[in-house]
Amino acid sequence: DAKTTQPTSMDCAEGRAANLPCNHSTISGNEYVYWYRQIHSQGPQYIIHGLKNNETNEMASLIITEDRKSSTLILPHATLRDTAVYYCISGGGADGLTFGKGTHLIIQP
Amino acid sequence: DAGVIQSPRHEVTEMGQEVTLRCKPISGHNSLFWYRQTMMRGLELLIYFNNNVPIDDSGMPEDRFSAKMPNASFSTLKIQPSEPRDSAVYFCASTAVGGSHNSPLHFGNGTRLTVT
Numbered sequence: 001d002a003k004t005t006q007p008t009s010m011d012c013a014e015g016r017a018a019n020l021p022c023n024h025s026t027i028s029g030n031e032y033v034y035w036y037r038q039i040h041s042q043g044p045q046y047i048i049h050g051l052k053n054n055e056t057n058e059m060a061s062l063i064i065t066e067d068r069k070s071s072t073l074i075l076p077h078a079t080l081r082d083t084a085v086y087y088c089i090s091g092g093g094a095d096g097l098t099f100g101k102g103t104h105l106i107i108q109p
Numbered sequence: 110d111a112g113v114i115q116s117p118r119h120e121v122t123e124m125g126q127e128v129t130l131r132c133k134p135i136s137g138h139n140s141l142f143w144y145r146q147t148m149m150r151g152l153e154l155l156i157y158f159n160n161n162v163p164i165d166d167s168g169m170p171e172d173r174f175s176a177k178m179p180n181a182s183f184s185t186l187k188i189q190p191s192e193p194r195d196s197a198v199y200f201c202a203s204t205a206v207g208g209s210h211n212s213p214l215h216f217g218n219g220t221r222l223t224v225t
Contacts (some may be wrong), residue, residue: 034213043113043200043216044152095165097144097214101150 006090010105018075020103022088025069031091033064035073036099037084046100047073061080083107111135115201121223127189130220133182134203143176143186143212144200147166152200154224158184191224198222 005023011020024033034049048055048062050071055062061074075082087102114133122128132139141155156166166176171194179185188195194225198221202214 041221043202043218044214046213046215052157052218096154098155099144099168100150 004090004100006086006100006103007089008035008101009106012078014073014080014107014109016079018082018086018105019108020075020086020105021070022073022089023059023070024088027068027090029085033062033068033071034089034097035062035089036087037105038081038087038102039081039084043066044104047086065105078107080107081109095096112164113203113215114203115199115217115220117194117220118218119223121222121225122191124225125190126224127187128191128195128222128224130186130199130201130222132184132186132201132217134184134201135215138157138183138203138205138212138215140204140206141184142202144202144216145197146200146219147197155186178211183213188218191222193224196222196224 006047032049032051035047036044037047038044048057048060050062050064052064052068064071083106085102085104087099091097113135114144123210140159143153143155143197144152155168156176157164174188176186200216200219200221203214204214205212
């Protein structure tokens with residue numbers, strides 16, 4: 001899996017959009033960008049993934065730059081329950097995913 | 110969809126004892142992964158299976174660790190003998206491999222292992 005770089009922690013006010021950046025400058029052409037989050041004492045939860053087009057689902061939006069070297073996960077209206085560690089991973093999926101340390105997102109009331 | 114089911118949820122054992130962790134993947138998924146999570150090392154991939162066959166066990170820390178997948182709906186991770194440094198949360202994940210669209214991993218809620 002290609003290495004990714006994320007900020008260690010971020011704060012966001014409840015009700016605002018949370019924008020989580022990720023750099024994956026060494027991503028190869030067939031590798032996807034995956035986002036997971038982990039709430040304390042639970043297993044990682046899949047959020048969204050994409051290859052080169054922007055993606056949106058009921059949880060979040062994923063914006064991937066044209067050169068695919070970075071991406072942003074957007075939680076449109078953050079709630080306190082969105083406080084978690086968010087992992088950005090690039091890889092093929094079939095061989096497992098390598099998790100880094102992620103971004104600890106804290107939603108402030 | 111019941112999701113990935115792991116048992117037990119918590120396991121406390123004494124050093125030297127055998128520990129067996131169990132996982133039932135999502136029905137229809139053909140790949141299964143075992144991860145370990147500690148504060149120091151984060152999430153580490155231990156081993157994964159495709160179509161019940163072990164593909165890469167390079168993440169297994171020692172020969173004390175072994176994993177099996179006797180059929181598509183069941184896998185075990187065994188530690189024998191267990192040591193205090195094996196204390197961690199062990200996660201199982203599954204996915205459907207194949208086709209042009211990568212399927213994401215779906216994780217269970219883990220087994221918290223404490224070895225005293």
